[in-house]
Amino acid sequence: MEKFTVFTSKVVPLDRPNVDTDAIIPKQFLKSIRRTGFGPNLFDEWRYLDHGEPGQDCSARPLNPDFVLNQPRYAGARILLGRENFGCGSSREHAVWALTDYGFRVVIAPSFADIFRSNAFKSGLLPIQLEAAVVERLFQAAQAEGFTLTVDLGQQLLTSSSGEAIPFEVDAFRRHCLLEGLDDIGLTLQQADDIRAYEQRRRVEAPWLF
Amino acid sequence: MAARTLYDKLWDAHVVRTEPDGTTLLYIDRHLVHEVTSPQAFEGLRLAGRTPWRTSSILAVPDHNVPTTAREQGIADPVSRIQVETLDQNCVDFGITEFGMNDLRQGIVHVIGPEQGATLPGMTVVCGDSHTSTHGAFGALAFGIGTSEVEHVLATQCLIQNKSKNMLVSVEGELAPGVTAKDIVLAVIGRIGTAGGTGYAIEFAGSAIRALSMEGRMTICNMAIEAGARAGMVAVDETTVEYVAGRPYAPRDDDWDQAVAAWFDLHSDAGALFDTVVELDAAAIRPQVTWGTSPEMVVAVDGRVPDPDQEADPVRAEGMRKALAYMGLAAGTPIRDIRPDHVFIGSCTNSRIEDLRAAAAVVKGRKVAPNIQQALVVPGSGLVKQQAEQEGLDRIFLEAGFEWRAPGCSMCLAMNADRLQPGERCASTSNRNFEGRQGQGGRTHLVSPAMAAAAAVAGHFVDVRELGEG
Numbered sequence: 001m002e003k004f005t006v007f008t009s010k011v012v013p014l015d016r017p018n019v020d021t022d023a024i025i026p027k028q029f030l031k032s033i034r035r036t037g038f039g040p041n042l043f044d045e046w047r048y049l050d051h052g053e054p055g056q057d058c059s060a061r062p063l064n065p066d067f068v069l070n071q072p073r074y075a076g077a078r079i080l081l082g083r084e085n086f087g088c089g090s091s092r093e094h095a096v097w098a099l100t101d102y103g104f105r106v107v108i109a110p111s112f113a114d115i116f117r118s119n120a121f122k123s124g125l126l127p128i129q130l131e132a133a134v135v136e137r138l139f140q141a142a143q144a145e146g147f148t149l150t151v152d153l154g155q156q157l158l159t160s161s162s163g164e165a166i167p168f169e170v171d172a173f174r175r176h177c178l179l180e181g182l183d184d185i186g187l188t189l190q191q192a193d194d195i196r197a198y199e200q201r202r203r204v205e206a207p208w209l210f
Numbered sequence: 211m212a213a214r215t216l217y218d219k220l221w222d223a224h225v226v227r228t229e230p231d232g233t234t235l236l237y238i239d240r241h242l243v244h245e246v247t248s249p250q251a252f253e254g255l256r257l258a259g260r261t262p263w264r265t266s267s268i269l270a271v272p273d274h275n276v277p278t279t280a281r282e283q284g285i286a287d288p289v290s291r292i293q294v295e296t297l298d299q300n301c302v303d304f305g306i307t308e309f310g311m312n313d314l315r316q317g318i319v320h321v322i323g324p325e326q327g328a329t330l331p332g333m334t335v336v337c338g339d340s341h342t343s344t345h346g347a348f349g350a351l352a353f354g355i356g357t358s359e360v361e362h363v364l365a366t367q368c369l370i371q372n373k374s375k376n377m378l379v380s381v382e383g384e385l386a387p388g389v390t391a392k393d394i395v396l397a398v399i400g401r402i403g404t405a406g407g408t409g410y411a412i413e414f415a416g417s418a419i420r421a422l423s424m425e426g427r428m429t430i431c432n433m434a435i436e437a438g439a440r441a442g443m444v445a446v447d448e449t450t451v452e453y454v455a456g457r458p459y460a461p462r463d464d465d466w467d468q469a470v471a472a473w474f475d476l477h478s479d480a481g482a483l484f485d486t487v488v489e490l491d492a493a494a495i496r497p498q499v500t501w502g503t504s505p506e507m508v509v510a511v512d513g514r515v516p517d518p519d520q521e522a523d524p525v526r527a528e529g530m531r532k533a534l535a536y537m538g539l540a541a542g543t544p545i546r547d548i549r550p551d552h553v554f555i556g557s558c559t560n561s562r563i564e565d566l567r568a569a570a571a572v573v574k575g576r577k578v579a580p581n582i583q584q585a586l587v588v589p590g591s592g593l594v595k596q597q598a599e600q601e602g603l604d605r606i607f608l609e610a611g612f613e614w615r616a617p618g619c620s621m622c623l624a625m626n627a628d629r630l631q632p633g634e635r636c637a638s639t640s641n642r643n644f645e646g647r648q649g650q651g652g653r654t655h656l657v658s659p660a661m662a663a664a665a666a667v668a669g670h671f672v673d674v675r676e677l678g679e680g
Contacts (some may be wrong), residue, residue, distance in 0.1 A: 021643045027625045031289040033249035069320045085405035091340040093356035119356035173233045188366040198226045208461035208469045
């Protein structure tokens with residue numbers, strides 16, 4: 001996984017609660033057996049006016065001009081701003097892969113669904129949970145042309161282009177993995193002796209499980 | 211030892227080690243695998259030169275992409291076919307047990323795990339699918355994971371987790387006739403909202419839950435994720451043990467006796483502390499119908515589509531307006547006036563034998579209404595299908611004008627050919643009414659099997675209790 005570094009970006013406001021993973025990446029694109037290439041179909045049903053199918057040339061498809069991601073002022077943004085319960089529904093990690101493949105590295109919301117949150121950390125997307133009032137303020141600010149946020153995961157700090165500093169909380173282990181770009185399977189395998197000891201104990205206590 | 215909840219006990223029994231900050235390495239007993247969320251995980255294993263830690267813990271089945279008709283001819287859609295063939299190949303390469311598409315035991319992963327006894331009380335059960343919460347009905351800790359976590363479990367038999375909080379949902383009293391497990395769980399979601407259980411593991415308890423069959427308990431735990439909780443669970447009792455006894459993967463002989471003795475401890479201790487308690491009166495629950503694009507957008511069948519102008523919270527009101535526009539509904543419309551074009555009876559929520567019996571009891575001697583373009587019954591597994599056919603349920607459905615299909619996820623998420631066209635409306639026994647879930651532009655109303663059957667024969671939503679015997 002790529003190391004998570006300090007960056008500054010525009011912020012795309014996606015103003016709806018309960019954005020589910022079916023909306024983030026519709027089911028027809030889950031048939032891919034690869035981890036990449038989902039970006040063009042991110043938010044497919046909201047982003048395009050026609051029906052999307054795998055294998056299309058998305059650059060030739062009619063865009064929905066009303067959808068926020070299609071507004072030229074937000075081009076190149078790496079931060080998505082959402083509402084409550086972002087990423088609810090299906091456990092599909094393809095939703096995270098679609099967001100990162102498009103270019104997002106951070107999603108800010110008042111709350112995230114649990115599975116989406118853990119998938120995000122695993123695939124290099126930082127979910128930042130802020131109080132609803134702070135998120136509301138960011139929605140207002142993101143309307144202004146030229147508004148940006150700087151994300152510093154090491155300091156756990158967002159800094160806005162207007163100078164506001166917004167601290168955020170993040171799980172220490174997840175932060176460490178993101179900053180170092182660590183493969184957590186490798187870390188877990190360092191505990192292999194503990195796993196084997198657990199199994200030995202369980203084979204005695206509950207032999208029917210093996 | 212202090213009084214513990216069921217979740218506390220299941221958690222404690224699976225801790226390999228805990229770091230000072232609470233980050234825990236949790237051991238996984240059963241790993242269920244399907245074709246959609248596993249290919250990238252197997253690829254990851256290969257790229258890193260790793261192999262599965264314990265193949266005997268894994269059971270694989272294709273379910274999301276499989277056709278529900280003419281299956282012996284294979285899968286017509288080449289992209290779906292590649293995904294199913296990739297699962298087959300991965301299972302061969304890594305020595306994993308798989309019930310292939312044409313195996314009688316094939317079916318929806320959350321139906322076949324319990325059916326085979328591969329899901330047992332006291333286990334940790336994971337699968338790359340959010341409806342893994344289903345298996346909590348057995349007094350197991352079961353939750354959905356993403357593909358990176360699938361790879362992590364394959365490689366290490368463990369997951370890195372932080373413990374959730376405890377929520378108790380207590381449903382006391384007796385359900386009115388015609389009111390089912392599906393109505394209970396929709397009522398719970400209507401009460402606490404789709405994020406109400408976020409950060410929690412939910413234990414469903416109370417006399418109304420204890421009175422349910424295992425099928426009913428699975429329906430309830432299945433939709434814990436729709437309330438935001440990764441895991442839902444029910445304590446073990448005689449009903450649980452009777453269901454498990456004699457199943458192919460269940461323990462036998464001395465192991466069985468030892469297991470049953472251990473399983474009867476799988477309940478919350480008296481005085482155990484829950485962070486949140488929600489109480490519902492079973493007798494007050496009426497048949498439920500969703501009207502919007504989130505499972506929390508639900509009312510009783512005798513209700514009306516709510517009015518966003520009456521909603522105080524502006525974000526919620528805007529969400530309601532978007533939902534009504536998408537659903538093609540006006541505020542104030544009586545639920546009974548809503549006329550579906552399709553009826554879908556199936557999915558990991560409601561495709562088990564008891565669900566099919568409940569729907570057939572309503573359909574028997576009646577015909578699908580003329581305005582219904584298609585009424586589908588998709589059994590949850592080959593064995594459920596076989597059992598239903600032995601009981602003559604297939605004849606009841608076919609004579610009424612339903613289609614009787616082969617098992618799979620089908621129109622719950624429309625990854626195969628079974629899907630709605632834009633603007634079409636469906637009475638569905640599935641679990642999600644999200645935009646586009648059953649096909650782009652499709653409109654989903656979630657109901658119980660009996661209510662879906664009633665809508666099929668009436669041509670509009672109706673309280674199943676008013677239909678009377680067929």
